[in-house]
Amino acid sequence: xxxxxxxxxxxxxxxxxxxxxxxxxxxxxxxxxxxxxxxxxxxxxxxxxxxxxxxxxxxxxxxxxxxxxxxxxxxxxxxxxxxxxxxxxxxxxxxxxxxxxxxxxxxxxxxxxxxxxxxxxxxxxxxxxxxxxxxxxxxxxxxxxxxxxxxxxxxxxxxxxxxxxxxxxxxxxxxxxxxxxxxxxxxxxxxxxxxxxxxxxxxxxxxxxxxxxxxxxxxxxxxxxxxxxxxxxxxxxxxxxxxxxxxxxxxxxxxxxxxxxxxxxxxxxxxxxxxxxxxxxxxxxxxxxxxxxxxxxxxxxxxxxxxxxxxxxxxxxxxxxxxxxxxxxxxxxxxxxxxxxxxx
Amino acid sequence: xxxxxxxxxxxxxxxxxxxxxxxxxxxxxxxxxxxxxxxxxxxxxxxxxxxxxxxxxxxxxxxxxxxxxxxxxxxxxxxxxxxxxxxxxxxxxxxxxxxxxxxxxxxxxxxxxxxxxxxxxxxxxxxxxxxxxxxxxxxxxxxxxxxxxxxxxxxxxxxxxxxxxxxxxxxxxxxxxxxxxxxxxxxxxxxxxxxxxxxxxxxxxxxxxxxxxxxxxxxxxxxxxxxxxxxxxxxxxxxxxxxxxxx
Numbered sequence: 001x002x003x004x005x006x007x008x009x010x011x012x013x014x015x016x017x018x019x020x021x022x023x024x025x026x027x028x029x030x031x032x033x034x035x036x037x038x039x040x041x042x043x044x045x046x047x048x049x050x051x052x053x054x055x056x057x058x059x060x061x062x063x064x065x066x067x068x069x070x071x072x073x074x075x076x077x078x079x080x081x082x083x084x085x086x087x088x089x090x091x092x093x094x095x096x097x098x099x100x101x102x103x104x105x106x107x108x109x110x111x112x113x114x115x116x117x118x119x120x121x122x123x124x125x126x127x128x129x130x131x132x133x134x135x136x137x138x139x140x141x142x143x144x145x146x147x148x149x150x151x152x153x154x155x156x157x158x159x160x161x162x163x164x165x166x167x168x169x170x171x172x173x174x175x176x177x178x179x180x181x182x183x184x185x186x187x188x189x190x191x192x193x194x195x196x197x198x199x200x201x202x203x204x205x206x207x208x209x210x211x212x213x214x215x216x217x218x219x220x221x222x223x224x225x226x227x228x229x230x231x232x233x234x235x236x237x238x239x240x241x242x243x244x245x246x247x248x249x250x251x252x253x254x255x256x257x258x259x260x261x262x263x264x265x266x267x268x269x270x271x272x273x274x275x276x277x278x279x280x281x282x283x284x285x286x287x288x289x290x291x292x293x294x295x296x297x298x299x300x301x302x303x304x305x306x307x308x309x310x311x312x313x314x315x316x317x318x319x320x321x322x323x324x325x326x327x328x329x330x331x332x333x334x335x336x337x338x339x340x341x342x343x344x
Numbered sequence: 345x346x347x348x349x350x351x352x353x354x355x356x357x358x359x360x361x362x363x364x365x366x367x368x369x370x371x372x373x374x375x376x377x378x379x380x381x382x383x384x385x386x387x388x389x390x391x392x393x394x395x396x397x398x399x400x401x402x403x404x405x406x407x408x409x410x411x412x413x414x415x416x417x418x419x420x421x422x423x424x425x426x427x428x429x430x431x432x433x434x435x436x437x438x439x440x441x442x443x444x445x446x447x448x449x450x451x452x453x454x455x456x457x458x459x460x461x462x463x464x465x466x467x468x469x470x471x472x473x474x475x476x477x478x479x480x481x482x483x484x485x486x487x488x489x490x491x492x493x494x495x496x497x498x499x500x501x502x503x504x505x506x507x508x509x510x511x512x513x514x515x516x517x518x519x520x521x522x523x524x525x526x527x528x529x530x531x532x533x534x535x536x537x538x539x540x541x542x543x544x545x546x547x548x549x550x551x552x553x554x555x556x557x558x559x560x561x562x563x564x565x566x567x568x569x570x571x572x573x574x575x576x577x578x579x580x581x582x583x584x585x586x587x588x589x590x591x
Contacts (some may be wrong), residue, residue, distance in 0.1 A: 121481045175495065196448065197458040206435035213433075214506055215421030216450050224455065273437075 012183070019175045026171040026172025032242065032286045033178035037236045038259060039266035039278035039285075040185055041229040046264065047272035048193065049225055050205030051124070055135025057260030058142050061253030063108035064113060065146060065239025068158045070099035070107040082153035092161040100161065100190055105177070105238040112234025113227040127208075136256065143254030174243045178299045181239065185232050190275060192228075201225050205273070216286040262289075265304075266310050273318025280319055346371040347508055348542050349394065349425075354395055354403030354413075356386075365388040366403070367564045370511070376536055376543045378557035380550075382586055385547045386566040388430060391512050395427045397419045404552075407510075423452035424509035428516065430546075430568070432495040436488025440479055440498055442486050444470035447502040452560060456459040470505060477501040477531060493520040502533060511535070517549050525549070529556060563587065 019026045038060065044050045072081050076090055092100070119138055126134045126245040147155045163170045192198050200221050202209040212218050237253070247253050254260075262285065270281020288307060315322060324331050349371035356364045363386045371377045381387050393400045396417045405413040412420050435443050446464050474480045477497040482490065487498055496516065503511055516532065517525050528554055535541050547553040553560065554574040562570045562577060564586040570577060577583055 013411075052349075176443075192459075194459055195459050196445070196453070197455075199442065199446045199462075200450070200458060202438065202442075203435055206437055207433050210433040210435070212417040213421055213427055213429075213500070214447055214450070215418050215426070218418060220455065221458075335509075 005067040033182045035282040037262040039282040042263040043278040044229040049201040052132045053135040056134045058139040058241040059112040059233035063234030064241040064253045066111045067104035067108040067238030067268030071104040108238035109235035113231040116226040147249040159246045171200035177293040207223040271318030277320040350406040352404045355401045375558045378553040378560040381563035385563040426508040427512035430514040440483040447505040475502045513545045
C-alpha cells in the first residue's frame with residue numbers, strides 16, 4: 001500500500017513538473033492528457049461494461065460547441081459573434097474570459113452527461129457491433145447537422161475568445177486544465193471501480209443476461225456509466241475548444257476518424273477493462289503517433305493502420321492483459337493450500 | 345396465500361411449435377416442487393415464461409398473488425424469484441468472490457447504495473456461502489477456469505447470496521459427478537430448510553427429484569401429463585410411457 005502511495009506521489013509530482021521541465025513539448029504533453037482522458041472514458045463503457053461505443057467523439061464535439069455557446073453567450077449574442085461578415089470587434093476581459101471558461105467547461109460536461117443519458121435510452125437496446133455502429137451514426141449525424149446550423153458558424157466553425165496574456169502562460173494553463181481533469185478522472189475511476197457499481201457494470205460486460213436474471217438494474221447502470229463518461233469527454237472537448245482557439249465541425253469537433261478511433265486504439269494497446277491499461281496505452285500511442293507524424297510523414301496513416309492490425313491480431317488484451325496472462329500472481333490469482341472437497 | 349407461484353392456462357409457441365399449451369401449475373411456499381418430462385417437453389420454456397424471459401401467448405402467471413406475466417426479467421428477479429441456467433452462467437473473467445459479491449441483492453439497493461464498497465459482512469457472507477458449496481479454497485481463481493460441476497455449485501452459491509424467496513433450478517445436477525450429487529442434494533435441502541427458500545426444480549435424475557420433491561409435475565409435448573406426490577408419479581403409467589417413448 002505504501003509503495004503504491006509513493007508511486008502515485010512520484011507520478012503526480014512529475015505531472016506537475018513536466019511542462020516546466022519540457023517547455024517545448026507543452027502542447028504534446030497537453031494532448032497526451034487529452035488522450036488519457038478519452039481513453040479512460042472510452043474504457044468505462046468499452047472495457048468495463050462491454051459496450052464498444054464508436055460515438056464517444058460525439059461528446060467531445062458537443063462539449064466544444066456547448067462550451068463555445070456558454071462562454072460567448074454569457075457576454076455577446078452568439079449569432080452575431082459567429083457571423084462571418086461581422087465587422088464589430090468583440091473583446092473579453094480577463095475576468096470574463098475565466099468566468100466563461102469555468103462555466104463553459106462545467107456546462108459542457110453536464111450537457112454531455114444529460115445527452116448521453118437520452119441517447120443511451122435509444123441506443124442501449126442495441127448489442128455488440130450494432131451498438132458500435134449505432135453510436136457512430138449519432139456522431140456522424142451530429143457533425144453534419146451542426147455544420148448546417150448558421151447560428152453555430154455552419155461549416156466554418158467557431159472562433160473562441162482569445163486569452164489576453166502571453167502565449168506560453170496560455171499553453172501552461174491549458175496543460176494544467178487537462179491534467180487536473182485527467183487526475184480527477186483517474187481518482188474518480190479508481191474509487192468507482194471498487195464499488196458495487198463497478199462490479200455491476202463488470203457483470204453487464206461478462207454476461208448481461210445473467211446480470212438481468214440476478215435482478216441488477218442493468219439499464220440504469222448503463223445509462224449512468226455512459227453519462228459519467230460523457231461528462232469527462234465533454235469537459236475535455238471544452239478545454240480543447242479553448243486550446244485550439246478556432247474549431248470547425250467535421251475535422252476538429254466531430255473528428256470520428258481521428259480522435260474517435262485513437263481513443264479505441266489507446267485502450268486496445270494498453271489493455272481493456274483495467275484502470276492503468278488506458279493510461280499506458282495512451283502514452284504508448286501518443287509516443288508512436290508523434291514519432292511517425294514527425295519522422296515518417298506521408299506514411300503515418302500506414303504505420304497507424306499496421307499498428308492497429310498488429311494489436312488486434314496478436315495482442316487483443318493489450319499490455320495489461322498480456323501481463324495478467326504471464327504474471328497472474330501480480331493480480332492476486334492464487335489457490336489456497338487446503339484441497340477442497342469440490343476438487344473434482 | 346399458500347402458493348407462491350400460480351400458473352394458469354399458459355400457452356407459448358415458437359412459430360408453429362407449441363412449446364407449452366394450456367399449462368397450469370402451482371408452487372407451494374416453502375416447499376420443494378419438481379418439474380420433469382422428456383427432452384423437448386417444454387420444461388425450460390415454462391421456466392423462461394415464469395421469470396419473464398419472453399412474453400407468453402395466453403394465460404396468467406402470479407407471484408405471491410401479483411400478476412407478473414407482463415413484467416421484465418430484472419423486475420421479476422427483484423421481487424425475489426431467481427433462476428439458474430441449464431448451461432451455467434457465471435461471470436467467467438472474475439474470481440469466485442467477485443462473482444458472489446456481484447450477486448448481492450440489488451432489490452434493496454438504490455443508486456446511492458451501489459456507490460458504496462462491499463462491507464466486511466458482505467465478504468464474510470460470500471466466504472461462508474462458498475464454504476457451504478465447497479469452493480472456499482478456490483475463491484480467488486478465475487471462475488471461468490473452474491470445472492463445469494464447480495461452476496454449477498458457484499452459480500447455486502450466487503443464487504443463495506441474492507437471498508431469494510423462490511429459486512428456480514434448471515437441472516442442478518446435470519454434468520456433476522455422482523459423488524458430488526449427494527452433497528448437492530444435501531445442500532439444496534438445507535437451502536430449503538435452513539434458509540427457507542422455496543425450490544422449483546427441473547431435473548432428469550429421477551433418484552434426485554423423487555427424493556427431494558414434495559410434489560412433481562410432469563410435462564410431455566408441451567402439455568401437463570401428470571401431477572402428484574413422487575410415489576404417485578413413479579407409478580403413473582403415462583409418465584413411464586412418456587419417458588420410455590411409448591405413445
